[in-house]
Amino acid sequence: MNDRCKLLAAAFAAMLTTAAQADINIGVTLSATGPAASLGIPEKNTFELLPQSIAGEKINWVILDDGSDTTKAVTNTRKLITEDKADVIIGSTVTPNSLAMVDIVSDAQVPMISMAASARIVDPANPRTKWVFKTPQSDTLMADAIAVSMKANGVRTMGYIGFADAYGDSWLAEMKNSLKTAGIEIVAAEKYNRNDTSVTGQALKLIAAHPDAILIGASGTPAATPQKELVARGYKGKIYQTHGVANADFLRVVGKDGNGTLLPSGPMLVYEQLPDSNPLKKSAAVYVTQYEKRFGTRSTFGGHAWDAWQLLNQAIPKALNAGTKPGTPAFRAALRDALETANVVGVHGVFVMTPHDHNGLDNRGRVMVKIENGKWVLQK
Amino acid sequence: MDLSIAALLAQDGLTNGAIYALLALALVLVFAVTRVILVPAGEYLTIGTLTLAAFDQGRVPGTVYLVIGGAIIAGLMEATTRARRGEWTLLARRLLLWTAAPVALAVIAAVLATRHLPLAAEVLLSLALTAVLGPLTWRIVFQPIADASVLVLLIVGVAVHFVLTGLGLYLFGAEGSRTPAFSATSFTLGAMTISVQSVLVIATSALAIIALYLFFDRTLAGKALHATAVNRLGARLCGISPDFAGALTFALAALLCAFCGVLVGPITTIYYDSGFLISLKGFVGAIIGGLVSYPAAAAGALLVGIIEAYSSFWASAFKEVIVFTLIIPVLLWRSLATRHHEEDE
Numbered sequence: 133m134n135d136r137c138k139l140l141a142a143a144f145a146a147m148l149t150t151a152a153q154a155d156i157n158i159g160v161t162l163s164a165t166g167p168a169a170s171l172g173i174p175e176k177n178t179f180e181l182l183p184q185s186i187a188g189e190k191i192n193w194v195i196l197d198d199g200s201d202t203t204k205a206v207t208n209t210r211k212l213i214t215e216d217k218a219d220v221i222i223g224s225t226v227t228p229n230s231l232a233m234v235d236i237v238s239d240a241q242v243p244m245i246s247m248a249a250s251a252r253i254v255d256p257a258n259p260r261t262k263w264v265f266k267t268p269q270s271d272t273l274m275a276d277a278i279a280v281s282m283k284a285n286g287v288r289t290m291g292y293i294g295f296a297d298a299y300g301d302s303w304l305a306e307m308k309n310s311l312k313t314a315g316i317e318i319v320a321a322e323k324y325n326r327n328d329t330s331v332t333g334q335a336l337k338l339i340a341a342h343p344d345a346i347l348i349g350a351s352g353t354p355a356a357t358p359q360k361e362l363v364a365r366g367y368k369g370k371i372y373q374t375h376g377v378a379n380a381d382f383l384r385v386v387g388k389d390g391n392g393t394l395l396p397s398g399p400m401l402v403y404e405q406l407p408d409s410n411p412l413k414k415s416a417a418v419y420v421t422q423y424e425k426r427f428g429t430r431s432t433f434g435g436h437a438w439d440a441w442q443l444l445n446q447a448i449p450k451a452l453n454a455g456t457k458p459g460t461p462a463f464r465a466a467l468r469d470a471l472e473t474a475n476v477v478g479v480h481g482v483f484v485m486t487p488h489d490h491n492g493l494d495n496r497g498r499v500m501v502k503i504e505n506g507k508w509v510l511q512k
Numbered sequence: 513m514d515l516s517i518a519a520l521l522a523q524d525g526l527t528n529g530a531i532y533a534l535l536a537l538a539l540v541l542v543f544a545v546t547r548v549i550l551v552p553a554g555e556y557l558t559i560g561t562l563t564l565a566a567f568d569q570g571r572v573p574g575t576v577y578l579v580i581g582g583a584i585i586a587g588l589m590e591a592t593t594r595a596r597r598g599e600w601t602l603l604a605r606r607l608l609l610w611t612a613a614p615v616a617l618a619v620i621a622a623v624l625a626t627r628h629l630p631l632a633a634e635v636l637l638s639l640a641l642t643a644v645l646g647p648l649t650w651r652i653v654f655q656p657i658a659d660a661s662v663l664v665l666l667i668v669g670v671a672v673h674f675v676l677t678g679l680g681l682y683l684f685g686a687e688g689s690r691t692p693a694f695s696a697t698s699f700t701l702g703a704m705t706i707s708v709q710s711v712l713v714i715a716t717s718a719l720a721i722i723a724l725y726l727f728f729d730r731t732l733a734g735k736a737l738h739a740t741a742v743n744r745l746g747a748r749l750c751g752i753s754p755d756f757a758g759a760l761t762f763a764l765a766a767l768l769c770a771f772c773g774v775l776v777g778p779i780t781t782i783y784y785d786s787g788f789l790i791s792l793k794g795f796v797g798a799i800i801g802g803l804v805s806y807p808a809a810a811a812g813a814l815l816v817g818i819i820e821a822y823s824s825f826w827a828s829a830f831k832e833v834i835v836f837t838l839i840i841p842v843l844l845w846r847s848l849a850t851r852h853h854e855e856d857e
Contacts, residue, residue, distance in 0.1 A: 165678070167785070169686030296829055323829040327789045329531070329780045332524040333824030336517050353688040353781055381687035385781055 155190040156448065156458045159212030161223035161233075162247070162437075166200030167326060170352045170381065172225045174434035175247060177427045178419075182441050187449045189458060192216075198224055205229035206236060213240045219458050220467055222440045223247060225433070227298055230266070238263050241461060243468040245443060247436040249376075250302055254490035265471050265490045267439040269398060269480065269497050271306040274375050277396035277498045278347065279310035281511075285370060287344040289319045293334055293358045294349025296323035303349035303374060319343050326354040335361040344369050351376025356386035363389040370394065375498075380429040383506050393503045394511070398480035400435045402501055405510040412496070415442075416479040432480070439478035443485075447471045520705070521821045527710040527779070529817020530717035531772050535794025536801065536809040537724060538768040543803050544741035545761040547662050548654055551669035553794065554787025555676035556766045560642040560773025561782040562680070565689035567634040572625040574683025575641045579618040582648035587611030589652065610651060614644050631692065639770050646766025647759040654762075655755055673788065680784035688786070691777030713775045720771060721810060724764075737761060793820070796839050802846060812842075 160179060163172035176195065184191055194216045198205035205224045212218040213236070221237055221244040224230050230246040230253045237244040238260040246253045251270035254261050282290065290311065294300025304321055311318060320341035322334035335358060338346055346369060348358050355377045362371060373395040383390060399406060403416035419438045420430045427434075447470035454470075456463040474485045474492070481497025500511040535553055542550040559575055566573035587610050594603035621637050629637070653672055657664065695708040727734040739747040740757040748754055769791075776782065776790070793816050800812025816835060823834040 165681055165686075169681060173686055296832075323831075324824070325789075325832060327783070327786045328824075328831075329528050329776055329790060330524050330821065331824065333521055333821055333826075334828045336520060337825055337828075340517065353783075357781055379687075385688060385690055 155192050156186065157192045157194065157216055157218045158444070159209075159216055159218030159221045159223075160193065160195040161198045161205055161208035161212065161221070161229075162195070163200040163205075163225035163229065164197040166198075168200040168226045170379070171431075171433040172197070172200070174379075174423075174427070174431035175225060175437040178423065178434040178437040178441075181422050181426070181438075186445065187452055189448075189452065194218065198229060200226060200229070202228050202232045206232050209233045209236045213237070213242055217459055218242060219464055220245070220444060222437070227253065227302070234258075234260055234264050242464055243471055245440040245471075247433070247440060250298075251491070256488045256490070261490065263468055265443065265485065267436045267443070267478065267480065267483070267491075269375065269493050270491055271302055272310070273493060273495075273498055274396040275303065275306035275310040277500060278307070278372055278374075278394075279314040279316065281394055281396075281500050282311075282316055282345055282370075282372070283314045285345070287316055287370065289317050289341075289343045289345075291319055291338040291341055291343035291346040292321040292349060293331070293338060293346065294321075294323060295351075295354075296325055299351060299376070300349045303347075307347060307349075324350075324358060326350075328357065331358045331361045332365075334358065335365050335367070338362070339365055339367050345372055346370075347372040347374075349374055352379065353377075353381050353385045356382060356390070359386055359393065360389045375432065378432045378501070378508070380431075383503065386503075387506075390503045391505065395501055395503075396498050397501045397508070398432050398435060398497060399499050400430070400479040401432050402499065402508050402510040403479075406499075410496075411477045412479065412481065415477050419479045435479045439476075439480055439483070442476045442478045443471055443474050443483060446474050446476050516705075517825070521825055522818065523706060523710055525818035525821030526814065527713050527817070528820060529814035530714045531776050531790070532794045532797050532813035532816050533810040534717050534720060534768050534772045534775075535791050536797035536813040537721065537806055538765040539791075539795055539798040540801060540803055540806055540809045541724075541737075541768075542761055542765045543798075545737055546650075546654065546658065546665075546758050548665045549662075549669050549795075550765055551666070551673040551791075552649065552676050553765065553769050554789070554791030555673060555680060556642055556645060556769035556787070557773040557776070557790060558680055558782055558784060558787035559645065559676075560638055560770030561691060561777040562684045562689055562773075562784070563638040563641055563770075564634060564691045564774055564777055565782075566684075567625055567629070567638060568631075568691055569689075570626050570628055572622045573638075573641070574680075575638075575645070576618045576622045576625075578679060578683060579614050579641060579644050579648070582645065582652060583611045583614035583618070586614075586648050586651040589656075610648075614648065617641065617644060631694070635774055638774060639767060642770035642773070643763055643767035646762035646764070649766075650758045650762035655758060658754060658758060677785050677788070684784050686784065688781035688783040689777075690781050691774070693778040709778060713779075716771075716775065720768065721806075724806070727764075733760060793817075793835060796836065799839055799846075800842050802850070 162175050164176045179195055196208040198208050212221055221242055225247055227248040227250040230248040244264050246266040249268045249271055251272055254264055254266050292304055294303055320338050324331045324334055348355050355373055371393050373393055375397045378397045378401050399412045400416040403413050406413040424430055447467055450470035451463055451466035454466045456466045472485050472487055476483045481493040483492040485492040501508045502511055538553055539550050542548055563573040563575045587607050590606045590610050621641050693709055694712050698705050698707040728738050736752045737757055740752055794813055797813025797816050798809045801809030820835050824831045
């Protein structure tokens with residue numbers, strides 16, 4: 133390559149970078165394949181509904197799939213930061229992936245909005261979470277809702293069966309805390325795997341302990357396996373599920389064995405049944421009608437992606453008004469500061485962010501729902 | 513643990529064990545004849561269940577597209593080989609066999625899908641559709657490298673597993689399905705409640721094993737496979753085509769796996785990626801049989817099922833660990849008890 137060529141190439145490269153810097157780059161990594169695919173796919177669909185520009189600036193969406201794999205999520209995050217010059221990162225779908233990404237975004241000083249549940253992702257005691265926010269309700273909030281409902285239903289003893297992974301373990305830990313204040317005792321705790329062909333052994337052991345209620349700490353359609361087994365083995369107590377089952381596929385698989393099941397959920401699942409005075413009713417209607425028109429039945433997981441955008445929708449104009457240019461460290465810092473003061477009505481709740489609470493949801497972010505004849509029914 | 517719980521667990525273990533046993537038989541069969549470790553066995557199982565579930569919901573199963581796509585690729589491969597050698601009449605016959613027949617089956621299935629046939633007819637269609645995938649896999653992937661080392665065949669098997677899992681996600685979606693139970697009734701025998709479903713699973717597995725025995729012992733095709741398994745070169749000298757043996761083996765194996773899928777569908781929810789773990793347990797059973805003996809493999813698989821059932825009661829958190837740790841003493845015993853020899857082919 134001669135000198136003139138090099139010069140041209142350099143000039144061309146310079147042009148490209150300046151052109152790219154004027155736009156806002158939003159990097160997304162989510163789990164559209166692998167075990168968490170049923171969560172990741174509605175999230176991916178939701179990003180297709182989002183606008184291509186904001187406050188006169190063009191948005192470059194870079195959406196990557198991490199296959200529910202932690203290593204891949206880390207690789208994606210590095211790629212989004214270094215190659216795609218992301219101003220903000222949204223992701224990932226599941227807790228282990230999001231936890232692994234925290235260190236990377238905090239080193240690179242890029243704000244991140246996670247769509248995973250665990251409260252540890254935004255633990256205020258960890259200085260590295262300064263750059264991290266998240267939209268889904270924490271397990272603590274949902275576990276409290278279950279404990280309150282159990283107490284109201286006169287439950288004294290509870291049995292637990294959950295996934296033999298971080299999801300199941302973290303739910304059991306949260307329930308232990310919430311039940312202590314409610315004075316309910318855990319009499320049996322069992323584990324199973326998502327792909328198990330049978331949970332007969334665990335179900336028999338749970339029933340033998342005679343708990344007043346059983347909580348199934350699992351997500352998606354695999355949560356139906358223990359429920360069907362418990363019903364088949366003649367368990368007569370109350371069955372509780374977590375908000376991880378709030379999708380139409382769970383209703384299809386669990387069938388009539390799901391009747392009477394109670395679970396906490398984000399309000400968007402049953403927004404039609406909310407009173408008109410609830411501000412979430414309007415915001416959820418906007419999202420759910422758009423989503424259902426293009427992709428079929430609603431999924432609460434897609435709502436987490438929508439809420440992440442609602443936060444940015446408020447924070448990006450604020451950061452631009454502060455006089456910072458997208459693509460610069462100053463813009464990313466301004467964006468982070470704007471996120472930390474966000475006050476947004478989403479579809480899962482009202483987000484009021486503070487330096488100590490990077491989730492910002494309160495009791496308005498949860499409702500108790502009962503399954504009745506294949507429908508979600510809001511419990512007052 | 514009282515007697516009724518122990519009996520329920522035994523019944524549960526035998527039911528799952530019967531399914532693992534069929535998978536173990538398929539694995540041993542394929543390995544004996546073609547030296548391929550059938551890693552995608554679980555995918556055939558999954559596809560079998562999900563195909564039946566799609567029929568049940570009155571949808572056209574994704575398997576139809578899989579079969580048509582596979583048939584076209586196999587037809588193209590066959591056409592290039594035959595055309596290069598100028599074997600035009602053979603070309604026409606092979607195209608009929610590899611492309612026209614599977615496509616016809618797929619089209620029939622697609623047409624019948626929305627008509628809500630009786631369960632038995634839907635089961636037969638699902639089995640046929642999935643079984644066709646076996647020979648197609650053989651023709652497209654394994655036949656061109658049939659003489660490669662066991663290691664290469666294993667690695668290619670893993671690749672096929674990933675490809676089929678990915679296609680499964682695309683064709684069937686991320687969510688799981690259940691198929692309707694053959695029978696929801698149960699009867700009591702002494703202190704035991706026995707569900708008709710698990711009796712059916714065990715009985716049909718036993719029947720399938722007997723049918724396999726008769727096939728190998730009484731039919732010409734079965735004897736040809738048996739001969740290939742015993743001595744590949746000798747069988748070839750006697751005029752048994754290794755290509756034919758491979759295709760037939762894969763058809764049988766895919767049929768067995770799909771049969772497992774139909775049996776397991778009403779018991780548990782099956783996802784596009786469920787098959788691997790189930791087939792891995794069949795594999796543990798097959799290893800106990802040393803990958804050569806059918807009765808030992810079936811017995812090993814039953815053992816796996818029973819151990820799994822009791823360990824899920826006693827220590828559910830360590831269930832998989834217990835089941836898969838079982839393979840270590842077996843391998844130790846096998847490596848001490850048998851003379852080690854390098855592959856000498």
